[in-house]
Structure formats: C-alpha cells, structure tokens
Amino acid sequence: MPRIDTSALAHPKPAPRKKRERADDDREHKANLQKLPCLAGPVGCQGDVVVHYLRRTGRPESRGMGMRSAHRWGVSLCDGHHTRNKDAVHRTGDEVRWFSERGIDQIAAAEALWRNRGNLAAMRRVISRAQP
C-alpha cells in the first residue's frame, strides 16, 4: 500500500516527535519527584517516597486531562504520610485541610516543582522551603 502524504490535509497528524518528548518529560518528572524528600517531613516520615497527586488544585486544567496533567500536580510524600501513618493524607477526607494543618502550601509546591522539572537540585530546594 502506498504511503499517503497527510501534511496537506486540513488537520494533519501532529508531529510524533514532539508528542514523545512531552511524555518523556512527564515520566522524568515523576521519577524525579520520587527522589525528593517528603513534602510533609521530616517528622513522622517512614518508607519510600511516592508521588501524591493533588485532587483539589483550584485550577480547571487539573481536571479531565488524563495522566499527562496529573504529573504536573504531583508532590513527593513518604509512604507514611501518604497512606501508612494513622494521620496519612489518604486517611483523611480533606486533602486541603491536611496540608493546611501542617502549614504546607501544596499547590504552590506542585507548581514550583513542575516549573523546576528536570532540575533536581532546584526541586530539592522547593521541598525544603515548603516543608513544615
């Protein structure tokens, strides 16, 4: 079957190279988040650091856009603060209050982490400034 040149169509296919780079960017961001200290630490930390995805960001673009935008709203939490501790974020019904009680601006932290994605040293500084 001959190859069809789609570049002249009204809606040409998006360039696959660009798409792949964005996906790599997101995977790298997730991997880097897992290398950071716990945002809610160091007191009460236990276990490995995982990525917690903020559910309530107050930003419309965080809804209904799939995994790609979810990584943008990821923060680093240890297993203890994420799920294992008695007062872990996933054991409360109110994520916003959970962070607020600890004096953490989780939305600003997620945004700063995303802005500094790919720069692990800068991401570590974001965490240490945002920790309680």
Ligand SMILES: [Zn+2]
């Ligand atoms: Zn922790």
